Amino acid sequence: MSTITLDSPIASVLGSTGKDKKKVEAFVDKLGLRTVGDLLWHFPRTYLQTGEISQVDQLVEGQPLAVVAEVISAKAFSFTNRANGRQGNRTELVVATSGVRLKLTLFAKSRHVAEWHVGQWQPGTKGVFTGKVSRFREQWQLAHPQMVRITGQAQDHREESALLLAETMRGLFPIYPTTAPIETWDIARVITFALSVLDxxxxxxxxxxxxxxxxxxxxxxxxxxxxxxxxxxxxxxxxxxxxxxxxxxxxxxxxxxxxxxxxGAQRRVGGGKLLASFDAALPFELTAGQREVGEQIEADLAEPHPMNRLLQGEVGSGKTLVALRAMMRVVDSGGQCVLLAPTEVLAAQHYRSIVALMGDLAAGGLLGGSEHGTTVTLLTGSMNKAQRTRALSAMASGEAGIAIGTHALLEEHVQFADLGLVVVDEQHRFGVEQRAALTDKAIMPPHLLVMTATPIPRTVAMTVFGDLEVSTLRELPAGRAPIQTSVVPLRDQPAWWDRVWARVREEVGKGHQAYVVAPRIGGDDAEEGQVDAIDVDEAGEQLPGVREGELSSVESLAPDLADGPLAGLRVAILHGRLAGEEKDRVMRAFAAGEIDVLISTTVIEVGVDVANATTMVLMDADRFGISQLHQLRGRVGRGGLPGLCLLVTQAERGSPARERLDAVAASTDGFELSLLDLQQRREGDVLGAGQSGYRSSLQFLKVLRDEKTILEARGAAEELMAxxxxxxxxxxxxxxxxxxxxxxxxxxxxxx
Known part of the structure; x- marks a missing residue:
């Protein structure tokens, strides 16, 4: 018999004839386990302990429950959602243990899946069932159940099932991530054998x-x-x-x-007079926080290695001013800077505000410009050929000290004479590769400054790993009013739909304006850069979306609202597929008070500042991540008037999506929300890419929980490297x- 190693094919511990071949194919195709090493690094997602088997004689609503029970009945149902009229499917199981019956509901994408669940859980099947206890219509239920079959399989597996049931009732029993037709007891059996034959x-x-x-x-x-x-x-x-x-x-x-x-990196220590001239002309004093962060960045830029710093602060706290001063210092050092924004609306907003702040310093080399100034240029995808050519020439020649733009800056033909600093605004809208594509345009590694009002999980993770320095502007934004945020749970309260639009009409009646934000432009077309929030279970497996079928879209909402609950109000739309001139026209009209309700995608997430806008309605709010929810909410309450943000959702109470929305409604602290984001979404891809193979996948480490272990390992790494x-x-x-x-x-x- 040949020696079995970690690199041996999984067939070596599964068998290779008859139905074993089908089992091998399932392990490989369904779970991606090709070798014995892959199998052994397929870790349990949780464990069940004998002491954790619950006593069911005194159930308490909301308590966690783990029971070994027998299925009494299993039925598939189709139903119509009262809130949106769409059809759904579910499987209802009734299980019994110690004389107590529990009802379990499994929602399914189709009738076929619901009936498949029925086939898997025929009466007489025994299993381990875990979840939270609730009571509805005088019946005990198990919410969001996790289930592992114990008996009820084919005849030739009943002996193994009996052994498994005995194993469940003593010690710790592993429950593995799995998929049909493989069950957790299949994996446990094979892993036990593999461990027994490995040297x-x-x-x-x-x-x-x-x-x-x-x-x-x-x-x-x-x-x-x-x-x-x-x-x-x-x-x-x-x-x-x-x-x-x-x-x-x-x-x-x-x-x-x-x-x-x-x-190394080029040290940027100044030498010119752009920054000094700018500071001398500022009509206000920098805050203590802005001065402190500016000094940190100045020290970083003077180092002979790249700065890699996160600048966080609430909307309006002065992040852009701090970044602009850093860019001016680099220009004073003979280098160029890039400010990368996620949308044309924001890029144009940055361009206008920076040119206005700089005054004649933004017209270097032009008639009427300051002798200490530089050129500020804008590059976006919607520019015509002549505009693009001028911008590209200014960047390549070094004439433009500051370039502002969107994804268009990432294109291969965009070149710089001496790129010294890259500033990324609202970094959660950019992928790691996109940000890297811009920094790769530099002759030497450029300095990097990223700005956000809510750090994304990857950033928090890398902060703990020690590769990102963090600066925080803690002063509360001036002139900001409190924002009341409320969840509108249409699954539980469908009648609240009418109240949402009544509130919008009330605010407009007071002379104010409102935003309505949808996750789609039209049909299933998402805004550029928009990625739906994904919820996962304890094992990191993706949970089904809250709402099946078509999501709310700007193009469908606008006529429905204008002809229905918002009839008589001035309604307009805004999304990224509109021509640049049309987007500018709509935004100018909204800012001028000529539009009552703006129905938009996330293009208004950042950079849009309309003081008279007091209300925001977020449709299918569960499809937005915490960072986006926090940013979008920041569009209201900006003119000293109290703001209102309504999070409309079909998410069930107790689901991860609902917990996310409830948390946003309960807090306006950006960093606190980023920690919740990290807890829910995990650390993002800390390693930069989805890894495969047992040697490189990050399986056990969680940044928040394991911060001490990470820091301990960092010390060990430094000792080993030294x-x-x-x-x-x-x-x-x-x-x-x-x-x-x-x-x-x-x-x-x-x-x-």
């Missing part, structure tokens, strides 16, 4: 690191993850994998920081680090 595994962490930091070896950790006898064994195994993942990541980041320092930069004495670690470095998109690890 002792060489530990990639070597001997020194585990001994120094109190870690169990790899073989012990794998058995502790898959076959733990108690919580102590499980926690020791989890610590081993969390520390190992953190250490490898920290080593890669440390090596890249070292490589970047070797490449003693042995090439990791010659730690070949296992070196191999892991090299594999991660060679991953197709690991170039983007440290770019946030």
């Amino acid at each position: 002792d595994l060489p530990d990639p962490l070597g001997k020194q690191v585990p001994a120094q930091y109190g870690l169990v070896d790899l073989s012990t950790a794998l058995r502790g993850i898959h076959l733990p006898d108690d919580r102590r064994e499980l926690e020791a195994a989890q610590r081993r994998f969390r520390f190992g993942e953190a250490l490898v990541t920290q080593l890669v980041l440390a090596r890249r920081r070292a490589a970047t320092r070797v490449l 003693a042995d930069p090439d990791l010659l004495t730690e070949p296992g670690l070196r191999d892991q680090v090299t594999a991660l470095e060679l991953s197709t998109k690991s170039d983007y690890m440290e770019r946030s």
Whole structure:
């Protein structure tokens, strides 16, 4: 018999004849597990402990429940949603345990899926059911249930099922991420066999690191993850994998920081008089926070290695002014700067506001311009050929000290004479690769400043990993009024639909204006850069969307509202597919008070400032991420008038989507919301790309929970790098680090 290793095909532990072939195909095609290593790194998503099997004689509403129960009935239903008239499907199960019956509801995308659930949970099937207890119409229910089948499978599996049921009732039982036709007991059985035939595994962490930091070896950790006898064994195994993942990541980041320092960056220490002239002409004093952050950025720009700094602050706190002063310092040093904005509306807004702030300093080289000034240019996709040619020429020649634009700046033919600083506004609207494409246009690595009112999860993650310095403007924006934010749960309260539009009419009747924001332009066409929020379960698996079918769109809402609940009001639309002149015309009309209600996509998310707008209605609000919700809400309450933001949703109470909306309604603190975003969405792709293979995937580490472990691993990485930069004495670690470095998109690890 040949030796089985981590690289052996999964068939070596599954079998290769008859129906085993079908099982192998399912493991490979459905779960992506091709080798024994892939199998062993397919970790359980949770565990069930005998002590956690609930007593059901005294149920309490809202309590977590875990029971072994038998299915009494299973039925599929189709229904019509009262709020939107659309048809839905569900499966209803009734299970019994210790004389108590519980109802479970599973929503399905189609009637076929609902009936498939019925086939899987025929009466007599036993399983483990977990969830939160609720009571509806005098019947106990299990909300958002997680279910694992125990018995009721084909005859040849009943003996194994009985053993599994016995295993469930003692010790810890692993519950794996799985998909039909593979069940958790299939995975548990195969992994148990694989662990029994594998020889002792060489530990990639070597001997020194585990001994120094109190870690169990790899073989012990794998058995502790898959076959733990108690919580102590499980926690020791989890610590081993969390520390190992953190250490490898920290080593890669440390090596890249070292490589970047070797490449270096141009020190930008000033020398010209642009910044001094600007400061002298400012009609107001900088705040203490703006001065402090400005000094931090100035010190960074003077270093011979690239700045990588996040500037966060609420809308109106002065981020753009701080960034502009940084850009002027780079121009004073002979370099050029780029301000990248996610939409043409925002890019144009930045261009106008910066030119206005700079005055004659923005007309360097032109008649009437200051002798200490520079040229400010704008580049967007909707410009005509002559406008684009002028902008491209000014950037390539070095004439334009400051270039402002959208994704058009990322195009291959855009060139700069000496790009020294890249400023990215509202970074959650840009992918890592897009931001990297711009920084790659520099001769030497440019300095990077990213601005946001709500840090995205990736940024928070990289902050903890130590690759992003953070500056915060903490002063409250001047002239901002409180904003009342309320969730409008149409699934529970369909009658509130009419009240939403009554409130809009009330505000317009007071002489104010309102925004209505939809997640789609028309049909299923999303705004450029708009990505729907995705909710995941405990295992990181994507949950189905709150609302099936067509989402609210600007093009469908506008006529419906104008002819219905908003009849008689002046209604207009705004989205990214409109011509540039039309977008400008609509925004000017709205700012002038000639439009009562603006029905828009997220193009108004940032850069739009209309003091008289007091109300915002967000349709299908669950489709927006926390950062977007917070930013969109910031469009109202800007003129000293109290603001109102209504989050319209079909999300169920207790669902991740509803929790997200409730949290936004409860807080206006951007950083607090970013932490919630991180908890819900995980850390984003900290490694820069979706990794495959057991050697490189980030499976156990969670940034908020494991901050101490990450910092501990950072210290270990620094010690290892100082003693042995090439990791010659730690070949296992070196191999892991090299594999991660060679991953197709690991170039983007440290770019946030």
